[in-house]
Amino acid sequence: MIVAQAQPASGDSAASLPVTFEDVRMAHAAIRDSIINTPCLKSRTLSDIFGAEIWLKFENLQFTASFKERGALNRLLHLSEAQRKAGVIAMSAGNHAQGVAYHASRLGIPATIVMPQGTPTVKVQQTASHGARVILHGEKLEEATALAQQLAKDEGLTFVHPFDDALVMAGQGTIALEMLETAPDLDCLIVPIGGGGLISGVATAARAIKPDMQIIGVQAELYPSMAAKVKGFEAICDGDSLAEGIAVKYPGQLTYQVVKALVNDIVLVSEAELERAVSLLLTIEKTVAEGAGAAGLAALVAQAAPYRGKKIGLIISGGNIDTRLLANVLLRELAREGRLARLRIRLKDRPGELFHVTQIFHEHQVNIVEVSHQRVFTKLPAKGTYADIEVETRDRDHLDQLITTLRSRGYDVRVIEAV
Incomplete structure (x- = not known):
C-alpha cells in the first residue's frame, strides 16, 4: 500500500473550487x-473482520449497476433544446457509457458512445441495449477520447x-448526501479514483456537512495517475487491471483541484487486493462488485490498521463485471485460501498406485475435482509417472x-500453479 497525502483546503480556497x-x-x-437512493447499510461481518464500523453504499444497485448515471443525468438535464436535438457523445470503458445511454434514451436525446476495444462484453452489450450508437476504438481510454472529441x-x-465536468462531479456528489443522511x-469515506469525478463530488458534499470528515481515495497500483499528480512523482500507468473502471492514465484538471484541496490520502491497491475485495463482497454481502466498485474495500484489505475503531463509509461504485472474469477471480481466491489446489x-508406474494415493485423499475427506496422468512429456524415467490432482479442501x-x-x-508432492 502506498499513500499520497494532500492537505485539506481552507474555507477561502474551497470556495474557489469548480x-x-x-x-x-x-x-x-x-x-x-x-x-435510486441505493441502500446504505452497516456490514456486521466486514466490521468484525476489519475492526471498524463499516457502512456500504450499494451503487451497484442503480439501474445501470453504477453510480455514473447520477453525473450523466445531471449533465444531460442542463443541455439546451438545440443540444438535445443534435445529440450527445461520450467516451467510456462502460459505466459512464451506460449512464449516458440510458438517460439520453429516457430523455429522447440521441447518444453515441465510443468505447475502448477491450471493454468487457457485458458493458458493451448493456450500453447498446439502451439504444446508443456504440463505436469500439483504440486500446485505451485516451484513444477513445480522441475519436469522441473529433466526432x-x-x-x-x-x-x-x-x-x-462540474455538473458531472456535482451529480456524483449526491451519493455523500444520501450516505450521511x-x-x-x-468518520471517513473511502472512495475509488479514476479520473476523480466521484471523489470530487463526494468530498465537496461531505466536507461541507462534516468539515473534519476524512476522505481517502483509492487507485489501482497499475494506474496511480491522480496520486502521482498530487505528489508530483512520475508514474507509469499501464497493464490490464481488474479495476478497468478506474484505469485512467490522465486525471481531470478540475478534479485534480478538488482532490488536492479536500482529499487526505490516496491509497494504491494491488490486483490481488482488488480480487480479494470482489470475493469478500460476493461471499459475505452476496453482492456483485466490479474491480473498481470493490476498490474501497481493497484499501482495507491492504491495510486495516489505520481504520480500526472508526466508522467507515465505502461506496460500491459499480457491479458490471464479466461473468467469466468474476468466476476466475473467485477461483483464484479459493486457491489463495488453500480451498482449491493442484x-x-x-508415482511408480505400476497397477493400483493411483488407487493407493486416492485412498489417502479419502482418509482426509478431500474432494478430487480432476486427475491427469503424464508419462510422455516428462523428464522422469520411463517407468516413472506423475499425476496432477486438483482438489477441494476446507x-x-x-x-x-x-x-x-x-x-x-x-x-x-508439490503444489503447482499456486496463486
Missing part, C-alpha cells in the same frame, strides 16, 4: 426522482465528459494435513 456544496444540492434535487466536432454533438456519524504427485490447514500425510507415506 464545484460547490450548493451545486451538489441542486443536482440532487434535479436527479433524485430518476435515480463531436464533425457531427455537432455535445461531448459529455465522464469526470472532468443514513449514517451521519461516519497437487503434482510422483481450508489451508486441511490441505497441509493432506500433503503431510502423502509425504509421510513416501510420495513426492
